Amino acid sequence: MTYPGTILKAFQLFAKKELGQNFLADPNMAKHIVAVARISSDDVVLEIGPGLGALTVHLAEKAKKIYAVEKDHRLIQHLKNELAAADVSNVEVLNQDIFRFNIDTVASPENKLVVLGNLPYNISSQVLFKLVENRSYVSRAVLMFQKELAERICAPPGSRTYGRLSAVMQYCSTVKILTGVSSSLFFPKPDVESTVIEVDFFDRQEISYDKEVFLFKVIKAAFSKRRKTLKNSLTGEELAISRENVEKGLNEANIDPSRRAETLTVDEFKMLCEALYPLRAAFKDNS
Numbered sequence: 001m002t003y004p005g006t007i008l009k010a011f012q013l014f015a016k017k018e019l020g021q022n023f024l025a026d027p028n029m030a031k032h033i034v035a036v037a038r039i040s041s042d043d044v045v046l047e048i049g050p051g052l053g054a055l056t057v058h059l060a061e062k063a064k065k066i067y068a069v070e071k072d073h074r075l076i077q078h079l080k081n082e083l084a085a086a087d088v089s090n091v092e093v094l095n096q097d098i099f100r101f102n103i104d105t106v107a108s109p110e111n112k113l114v115v116l117g118n119l120p121y122n123i124s125s126q127v128l129f130k131l132v133e134n135r136s137y138v139s140r141a142v143l144m145f146q147k148e149l150a151e152r153i154c155a156p157p158g159s160r161t162y163g164r165l166s167a168v169m170q171y172c173s174t175v176k177i178l179t180g181v182s183s184s185l186f187f188p189k190p191d192v193e194s195t196v197i198e199v200d201f202f203d204r205q206e207i208s209y210d211k212e213v214f215l216f217k218v219i220k221a222a223f224s225k226r227r228k229t230l231k232n233s234l235t236g237e238e239l240a241i242s243r244e245n246v247e248k249g250l251n252e253a254n255i256d257p258s259r260r261a262e263t264l265t266v267d268e269f270k271m272l273c274e275a276l277y278p279l280r281a282a283f284k285d286n287s
């Protein structure tokens with residue numbers, strides 16, 4: 001692997017901040033991340049943002065096939081050169097924005113992908129929501145995030161950092177922290193520390209698609225005013241449910257209306273969703 005700073009300098013490229021371009025510059029850490037990701041020779045991997053190939057070359061040694069989706073066209077030829085130099089032939093480089101990429105073109109519910117990526121910090125949550133939506137095509141994901149975000153995703157109910165993303169992710173997957181990555185291992189060096197987590201999606205889809213959309217709205221509304229009690233945070237425009245019905249739903253779900261969102265387990269959110277679903281006046285999808 002060529003040191004990222006060397007490639008950037010030689011071709012008079014600059015790292016784009018808006019694309020979160022902090023390249024991993026330590027081959028040992030790249031190997032370690034691929035090792036803790038437990039990639040096997042049966043795995044087809046979707047790598048989001050391969051950049052200059054720091055992870056890709058090591059992934060290629062383990063995986064059956066890799067689709068490497070990179071938005072920045074300036075990097076594509078350099079990435080291909082790095083892969084050729086490492087004698088890699090099982091990587092398909094796709095110059096695309098991950099948000100315009102249709103996962104179902106490279107996977108099916110019978111042939112699910114493993115997703116891996118050192119993600120730009122500014123699109124981390126959006127990528128997670130895209131994966132949740134597409135989880136019938138994704139068995140698990142190994143993703144590098146800003147340390148604080150990774151901790152939030154894995155936080156248990158009742159903790160200070162438990163929030164919307166924790167509840168949504170823990171509803172549909174098992175999440176766990178795999179390893180920390182020091183900011184000194186990147187070029188350019190970011191201001192924050194990083195953490196790699198694993199998201200292991202459940203096979204089962206417990207509730208219907210419509211109810212799941214509603215569940216995510218309930219979670220969003222509950223956390224949008226996290227200091228308020230549930231009877232207050234759930235009443236309003238977002239869910240189109242009257243205060244009277246919110247209280248009725250909370251009672252039916254056996255949840256004290258004066259509790260706050262951060263104390264609710266995922267199972268309690270599910271029970272609340274079941275109780276509120278028939279009580280919504282006019283359910284519109286305006287998420």
Ligand SMILES: C[S@@+](CC[C@H](N)C(=O)[O-])C[C@H]1O[C@@H](n2cnc3c(N)ncnc32)[C@H](O)[C@@H]1O
Nearest residue numbers: 019022023024049050051054071072097098118
């Ligand atoms: C933090 S860098 C990681 C690069 C490389 N994986 C590494 O570890 O060195 C993030 C990469 O994601 C790419 N990227 C940013 N936004 C993207 C998007 N919407 N779709 C695909 N790639 C994107 C950036 O150009 C950059 O190469």
